[in-house]
Amino acid sequence: MTFAPDQLELELANGVKLDYEVDADTVVRTATLRQRSAIESQRSLVQPRETDAFAAWWSAFIRGERVQGVRGAERVRVVDLFSSVGGLSVGAMEAISAVGHSGLPLLAADIDKRALQVYKANLNPRQIVPESVRGLVDFRVAGGGEVARFAFEPTVADDRLRGLVGNVDLLLAGPPCQGHSSLNNHSRHDDPKNLLYLTVPAVAVALGARHVVIENVPNVVLDKHGVVQTTMALLRSAGYQISSGVLAADKFGWPQARKRFFMVASRDTSPLKFGVLNEVLAREPLPVSWLLRDLEDRPIDDADVMNSVPLMSPENRMRVNYLHDNDLHNLPNVIRPDCHREGTTYPATYGRMHGHLPAPTITGGFLTPGRGRFIHPTQRRVLTPREAARVQGFPDWFRFVTNPAEPPARAEVSRWIGNAVPSLLGFAATLAALGGEADGG
Helix, strand or coil, X not given: XXXXXXXXXXXXXXXXXXXXXXXXXXXXXEEEECCCCCXXXXXXXXXXXXXXXXXXXXXXXXXXXXXXXCCCCCEEEEEEECCCCCHHHHHHHHHHHHCCCEEEEEEEECCCHHHHHHHHHHXXXXXXXXXXXXXXEECCEECCHHHCEECCCXXXXXXXXXXXXXXXXXXXXXXXXXXXXXXXXXXXXXXXXXXXXXXXXXXXXXXXXXXXXXXECHHHHHCCCCHHHHHHHHHHHCCEEEEEEEEEXXXXXXXXXXXXXXXEEEECCCCCCHHXXXXXXXXXXXXXXXXXXXXXXXXXXXXXXHHCCCXXXXXXXXXXXXXXXXXXXXXXXXXXXXXXXXCCCCCCCCXXXXXXXXXXXXXXXXXXXXXXXXXXXXXXXXXXXXXXXXXXXXXXXXXXXXXXXXXXXXXXXXXXXXXCXXXXXXXXXXXXXXXXXXXXX
């Protein structure tokens, strides 16, 4: 499946653009969306010598103080399903701000209660629902794939959502993706959890959401049950127009080579085509050192879960030292464990990051050298959770520890971070949804 822009999309791209400019001690972002007047946002520079305006903006986003919504701006009311700690919402809120609005989180739902507490502490939704999303809506699907339809109009099945019907502007969702992941060798493309994907169009229709953004791993399109094709058919039958495709963070300038499949659906307007989005946001990626360099000399502190790393075994310590002592990034087979020698399908394991390149995909295993290329480019250790959180686009103000007296385990934090969506991708997909409104359709 390809998503190359046609000539019409390229012409439309001329009316949709994002510009960044450094002006004295501030950096200014200007969003131009077709018929709408240019919208300016600004942040204070956090690195005065930064000459790349794009880098300056996103550095301020990561390292700077939190910027609140503009007082009096139009509110975009947001519901986040399968929210975890809120990575997708972080990017969506930035896109909402970019188009001159203010985000208002109404509800977040996830079965991970501790993740929801993190979401609540940072994004302050009016409600959190620590239960399965499947129980929120009553629906049944007739048929599958392109001929799928709802057997009856989906309705809200939980009282906590009844007041939201007709009052949701943006529905975000990141259904469980483990069954689709290329890292899952046991249930790849055939996992019952994959069917949870279908609850998203059902909730969208039940709530009457104006826009829907769904994210997942690229392999979701290969699901045995055809959940992507079925979801598209269900949304179209309910009057939504759809754009979809794979977005790559590094193609938009972000220093991580991570791809996600997005489906963006809008009622009454047509979301930006992904060909346009790729044209507008395309730029060379920043190096991962851009995110890590100011954290390199921070002492490791076992009492601070965000600034700690596990104790490595003597064998792994030897491997890490070998890479740094010999200025290598790939570990020679002779000192790999037997299971990671010739024939391995994951040659990047026990790898050291290249500081001048984007990071590889951050997963929940970033604390373990044998789970990928997670050894720091200049330090003899893996990434800390704070460093990995930056690579995923979480700003420094985002708190993963909401109760210092009962901090989460490092493994729990690494799972939250590794499963998140880089904020720039959430930003891009939400821009596709909201950008369609500039047509006045």
